[in-house]
Amino acid sequence: MSTVSVDLAILGSGPAGLSAAARAAQRGMSHILLEKTDHLSDTIYKYQKGKHIMATPSQLVLRSDMPFEAGKREVILTNWDKDTARHRINVRLRSEVKAVKGQRGDFQIELADGATLQAKAVILAIGTQGNPNKLKIPGGDLDFVQYTLDDPRAHFDEDIVIVGGGDAGIENALGLADPELANRVTLLQRGPDFSRAKAANVQLLEQAKEQGRLDYITECAPRSLEPGLMIIDTKDGELRLPCNRVIARLGSVPPRQFVEACGAKFTGPDREAFPQLSPSFESTVPGLYIIGALAGYPLIKHCMNQGYDVVEYLAGNTALKPADEPLLEAKFAHLPMRRSVDEWLEFLRREIEIFNDLSPLQMREFMLESDVRFYRKDDRIITRNDVGSSLFTIAQGSVLVEINPEDPSITVPIPAGQIFGEVGLISGRRRGATIRAAGDTLCVEVPRSAALKLMGTVPGVKRRIDRITTERMMKIIFGGDIDPARLNRILDAATLRTLKPQEALITEGEVGFDIYVIRSGSLVVEKNVGGKNVFLSYVPAGAYVGEMALFDNGRRNATVRATVNTEIITMPGDLFKEMLAAQPNTAKRVQEQIANRRRVTDYVEAQKAGFSGVVDMYTSVADFLVEQGLGEATDALLIDETLCIGCDHCETACAESHDGISRLDREAGHTYAHIHVPTSCRHCENPHCMTDCPPNAIRRAPDGEVFIDEKCIGCGNCQRNCPYGVIQMEKTPPKKPGLLSWLLLGMGPGPGQADHDWIDKQLAKKHTEAPKVAVKCDMCKGIAGGPACVRACPTGAAIRVSPEGYLRVAQAAGAEG
């Protein structure tokens, strides 16, 4: 076997790897670029055909020997192919790397085809896609087994088995089951239901089965495969399925395993963790460098710049400043103190406790996403009842927390080095108190996404933030005057746990004394009355439950259940009792809450004989709303179908006030007791859509609106992550002729969302490229008068409400029903 030996091996030909290879070639280094697939840059290759690729952030200059500017996928890929040839990059395609062993000066790289290479240094740029899990059954390696589906329309009149009931599998099944294609599609799912997939997808799947367009089998596993036949085990025994194509969608192994197998360490155990890197991108294995998406930089421009930089560092150019230097300079430019970027980074890292453990590279990254703000004495930093989910850290000076909303002069200080705003970060709820600067104060505001990344990356930070959050939550709930020693004892004893949706925290009738504080998510309280579950109340994050048992000999008199994934702080009942004994004020407040809760219980008990219909109705409406995701919403659109005349004015108004695209679909969605939950954003407390947005384009405004800003690159991740299917990918339509030209002259398509043909035709006429970007309801942020959908409804059918409000709606419906 021949062994190739190079100075530098680059693994993965995405934008990061390509750019590194181009630099190496330019510098005349002996190099090789290894790519798993038979083409360059597989992640981008797999984008939708014709996708418009964006070059954000626009302020960041591109530093690479490869060209890159916003444009069509095809153009960019063709250019890269040309430049790869022009730079004489030494590419080896179809070269999946299986293992990397050794360290600087002596790496052995093993390929899947059995070849081995030697290299003095290695750059890992394999992205975050990972490798699909393989179908491990006899016959699983036959050539009609595939792990991706490019175009369902390429398959006609086939017997197709899809393995795996996640979103990918379901979406493929639905695509292939189009009656026009005449495929016979069967989907196999290991579990009893499709709990991993989005509700909207599951609904479509069930509908398709009902209509006989496809079939699915749950609680089954494939056993073996031969041409034309798959044998599967089901709970009723063996089943033989005709099969001439298998699409296995079994998830993928994240590349972390591969990286760890190379010997490199990660920053922590969580999913959010990244490899530990030096400022020159060197991992904990000397000579092994990690760049690109794998290193935590999700945008193409970042990746390309790093490719260039890492090769320069490797070649000994230590004077090179990273390309993002000007961006950081701009962040610090408005501050009254003068320091260089490096001095600033070092200063903040030293002064702010939770940054202490960060590497200089991580510091750079966090500062790129965060903002440094300078406040004068008495400037308001956060305001009570605003919605905000960013975390603040104090670099210099100190702040005052107004603990009594009635009297702003009563304050508690937070000193330099500490954090605040963490309750909003964790629970997604409104700010609990107004905080102002005590004197000249310098703060770093870390947006939610970056803060979560920080917590995932540095385990110590997570522990510290968790503890501070619990402490402050306790203070907000039980009074700021709580004795610190007692509080510490409570904190030491408190434990954290996560409930799944529908999981019971307390079961009626059992004995228990613990008190539960809701850290994030929400709960519903139900009581069994005459054999039926009756809805009593909705308990949001920041409140507590379980106190009633203390006064009922520990017997729980209601069942408490999570509506969505919910984090709970458990606090031992005896400590709580002690606290009440020592703090009469708190005791009084707790007593009031108990009296309130008891009144509701008694009311329901009293009603059960006479108005059981009413109570039933109230309960089922509340259950319905919680099921529709309103348990995690902060503001959602409901339509009272006893009033809705179906004029779709709400949609027209939304389109008119939002670039011509309606962000709600009135007819879609579920209805119960004439309350309709249309497909429209719920502005979730902890928005799922935010979790995986490469440019961090989804944010939360001070009034609570979750919105997508102009940084969106149209990757579609948020659309996939939103469980309620409210995000659409759309081109921005061109401007329409005005209302009068339409009314009087019949010009243009009229008010509302123009149809797609009109939009495409107009865009074609203008020869402008309109990229598809994510659009969703922004609650008419910044539009005077508020939500246009509500204002434009002629009958008052359309209303927007908060969770507490929904349950009022539920109550009204119950009372009428």
Next chain:
Amino acid sequence: MARGNTLTDRRSGATHESFLRHQNYLYLKLAVALCLVSTVAYIFFSPVPRHNGGTWLGYTLGTISAVLIVWLTALGMRKRAITPGKWSLKGWTSAHIYLGLSLVVVATLHTGFQFGLNVHTLAYVLMMIVIVSGVFGIFFYATIPQRMSDNRAEKSTAQMLEEIAALDNDLREAAQPLASENAIVVQRAIDNTKLGGGVLERLRSNHPKCATLQAMNELKARRKSGGDDLGPILSVLERKGVLLERARRHVRYRALLELWLYIHVPITFALLAALIAHIVSVFYFW
């Protein structure tokens, strides 16, 4: 409890009141007040020789009526110009209805009950037609939505059409093995499926010449004479029949909610024309 979660102003849409009850019947109260004041003035003021549009009260009531009519017409613009600001179409509709109804009193008193065969009375009659059609509209707005909601049972219009198309596919498939005279009947049921159409078709929930129903009857009749096994195809036809019925009811409800506007709005424009003629003529002949 110390949990900062109050409703903000932006959520003012949360007040759940129908257009009829808007702001606790504010516009109903205004309209009643306007009618009362007009009536009282009419009773206490007795002009010589008699009441008519030319007295100072007549001019006042006439002007109020004309201004109201122009403003009522402006609802058409308000509906379509989605501008920012604190307006609510529900409020406009509420005011439109109650103040529109008050014209019955105000404009009638303006005329002093002097009707004849002239352009003045034409304007008056047109106004009454618009108002009566509006009353029908309100009747539909109040009664149809709930029924429409029950009927559509969470299905959107597009979904209904899709389902019918899917059943047509099933029909095609099930008709493959049939003898040609039976297959032709089924093909007709597919080709001639009609939904909506002209005004009358849209207002009926059963279609007089429903091809699916016809095919079903024909095939049922033939089943007795033996030959093909028509059971499966009949059951598909039956399912399609049920879906079609639902879809037609949906179309009918939507038509009821819309079609009255085809009287309300054009007559409004005729009214405006007649009104201009009336006003010009009274000044010309004065």
